């Protein structure tokens with residue numbers, strides 16, 4: 001078994017909505033990013049890449065490459081899964097925590113789990129989605145942005 005860690009953060013701004021695993025969790029705001037700025041998808045993708053020791057999202061999809069302008073991050077995650085599969089590994093489980101002050105993730109949790117499970121090719125029971133705030137501290141506490149942390153466990157295919 002191999003474990004990987006992922007982290008991502010984006011500043012609020014840009015075009016609504018704020019996405020978490022392709023699910024609109026804040027329809028009134030967006031985030032500044034080259035892609036769609038989906039922190040949950042990015043953190044999970046980096047965790048999966050990390051577990052496989054295949055580099056990071058920035059290596060695969062450079063932010064200065066116009067191809068990734070406005071990219072659907074769940075499609076990028078699907079590409080990451082394809083690379084991991086090609087390396088003889090499979091995702092066994094994922095745990096992701098979305099960190100935000102005012103964005104409410106909990107009402108969308110089951111949909112987010114289902115979307116991640118579908119792209120990862122695993123059962124939703126192996127996908128955990130959690131949400132927390134920073135108790136008013138830092139850029140997240142000031143409601144300037146949103147972040148996500150993820151761990152992924154990979155096994156031999």
Ligand SMILES: [Zn+2]
Nearest residue numbers: 008037039042
């Ligand atoms: Zn990102």
